[in-house]
Amino acid sequence: MRNGGEIGIIGLAVMGQNLALNFARHGFRVCVYNRTPERTEGFLRDRVRDEPIIPAYTLEEFVRCLERPRRILLMVQAGSAVDQVIEALLPLLEPGDLVMDGGNSHYADTERRMQNLAAHGIRFLGVGISGGEKGALLGPSIMPGGSAEAYAMVEHMFIRIAAQSEEGPCCAYMGRGGAGHYVKMVHNAIEYAFMQGIAEAYDFMKTALGMPVEAIAETFERWNEGALNAFLTELAARVLRYRDPESGDPLVERIMDRAEQKGTGRWAAQSALELGVPAPTLTVAVIARTLSYFKTDRERIGAGFPWPDQRLGPFSEGVLADLEAALNLMLLAAFSQGLWLLHEASRVYSYGTDRAEVLRVWRAGCIIRARWLGFLREIVREDPEDPHLLFSARFRAELQQRLPAAGRVLRWAFEAGVPMPALSTAVDYVLSMRRSRLPANLIQAQRDAFGAHTYERIDRPGVFHTEWLD
Ligand code: 6PG
Numbered sequence: 001m002r003n004g005g006e007i008g009i010i011g012l013a014v015m016g017q018n019l020a021l022n023f024a025r026h027g028f029r030v031c032v033y034n035r036t037p038e039r040t041e042g043f044l045r046d047r048v049r050d051e052p053i054i055p056a057y058t059l060e061e062f063v064r065c066l067e068r069p070r071r072i073l074l075m076v077q078a079g080s081a082v083d084q085v086i087e088a089l090l091p092l093l094e095p096g097d098l099v100m101d102g103g104n105s106h107y108a109d110t111e112r113r114m115q116n117l118a119a120h121g122i123r124f125l126g127v128g129i130s131g132g133e134k135g136a137l138l139g140p141s142i143m144p145g146g147s148a149e150a151y152a153m154v155e156h157m158f159i160r161i162a163a164q165s166e167e168g169p170c171c172a173y174m175g176r177g178g179a180g181h182y183v184k185m186v187h188n189a190i191e192y193a194f195m196q197g198i199a200e201a202y203d204f205m206k207t208a209l210g211m212p213v214e215a216i217a218e219t220f221e222r223w224n225e226g227a228l229n230a231f232l233t234e235l236a237a238r239v240l241r242y243r244d245p246e247s248g249d250p251l252v253e254r255i256m257d258r259a260e261q262k263g264t265g266r267w268a269a270q271s272a273l274e275l276g277v278p279a280p281t282l283t284v285a286v287i288a289r290t291l292s293y294f295k296t297d298r299e300r301i302g303a304g305f306p307w308p309d310q311r312l313g314p315f316s317e318g319v320l321a322d323l324e325a326a327l328n329l330m331l332l333a334a335f336s337q338g339l340w341l342l343h344e345a346s347r348v349y350s351y352g353t354d355r356a357e358v359l360r361v362w363r364a365g366c367i368i369r370a371r372w373l374g375f376l377r378e379i380v381r382e383d384p385e386d387p388h389l390l391f392s393a394r395f396r397a398e399l400q401q402r403l404p405a406a407g408r409v410l411r412w413a414f415e416a417g418v419p420m421p422a423l424s425t426a427v428d429y430v431l432s433m434r435r436s437r438l439p440a441n442l443i444q445a446q447r448d449a450f451g452a453h454t455y456e457r458i459d460r461p462g463v464f465h466t467e468w469l470d
Helices: 012-027 038-045 059-065 078-090 108-118 132-138 150-161 179-208 212-224 231-241 265-275 281-292 295-303 318-348 355-361 371-384 391-414 421-433 440-451
Strands: 007-010 029-035 055-056 072-075 098-101 123-131 139-144
Touching: 007 012, 007 108, 012 029, 012 055, 012 132, 012 150, 012 295, 029 059, 038 055, 038 098, 038 132, 059 078, 059 421, 072 078, 072 150, 078 098, 078 108, 078 371, 098 108, 108 123, 108 179, 108 295, 123 132, 123 150, 123 179, 123 355, 139 150, 139 179, 139 355, 179 231, 179 265, 179 281, 179 318, 212 231, 212 318, 231 295, 231 440, 265 318, 265 421, 281 391, 318 355, 318 371, 318 391, 355 371, 371 391, 391 421
Parallel strands: 007 029, 007 072, 029 055, 072 098, 098 123
Antiparallel strands: 123 139
């Protein structure tokens, strides 16, 4: 059909609306559909001006509105809603059509949907999209996964609407099967860790150093000029600067200290455990959110658990420099865990993910965009088959130079009663990964002693058992 929609979007919550506008402003004809017609009407009335956006009020109309083979992007809530929409669409589609899921779906669901649709000759892509509302409108980071042929149907469109960085458009093929959603899930796990690290630095400055919120904001602003330059560093400063219009106080201080989560961080931690990849910093960031949720329990326990909670007294700029170094170390550890996880997932699930491309796609548009990404990409490109950033001398040097500072921060934090789980696990991770000998020998001995689980020796090959208690 001539002049039909080049892409269709189902689901007009803010992300769907903004993506529709982004496609249309790049000259693509977009058909839109939402389950409730009021939202479609509101979108057209309030936000659409001259853009080539064509509304449809039934799925039949929507499907007719599109050029063939059709390209349909689902922007509905992850979970059963995706299955419901696919089920309703399926009888209306034809072989060769392409359905894409742009939500934060679980990679295993994506694989399942891909296989089900393939049986009907329908193509399917799991598309990680990052950047929030603004990103969707002005340039997101896009992580599509599935068959390369399916990706070829939309590549020219995604590349146009994606964020642009010095290293090219922030969209690339992430690999087969559920790779797109897997990569997005790892992105989110790093997002959780980075946010947790930032929150810990804020707590340290506030509780251990007694700094006012303004000064903390200023510190994040300064850090944003250096190695920690990143969207989340800048955002922390901006959020800390925001004042509650009613009270005039920093709004952040009036926000309930219970962090929500929608599941992607937890899935990453679960996947890491399943694949046997140690990702302590990513995992602890999820645990910290869960722990934060037990506000009343914490209040009750804290009331019966006195601790000095002492301020560190007058502090020098050196303390802040140490904290900055510690946060950098935490972030590098989180990236190294996330990239190891991606390497292993790509191997086990045969994704064929190119991690240098992942890092390039994360360079702009997404929530974890950061100055470090250019450096990390260089490291990965030096030897793309290395699972570890830690195999690189340049990467190790960045950690090594920051380790003493991170250790000092942890000691001060302990004195002041400030928990720093992300930083602690990052330091433990680095210390563990550099040890050729860990105390796991004693664990093996005990396992064998109480359960005859056997052990290996370092001085000769074989599997051994000892009657330890005779
Ligand atoms: C992004 C974000 C986005 C979403 C997170 C928040 O990349 O744009 O990651 O996808 O805001 O999923 O997740 P939580 O609600 O779990 O914090």
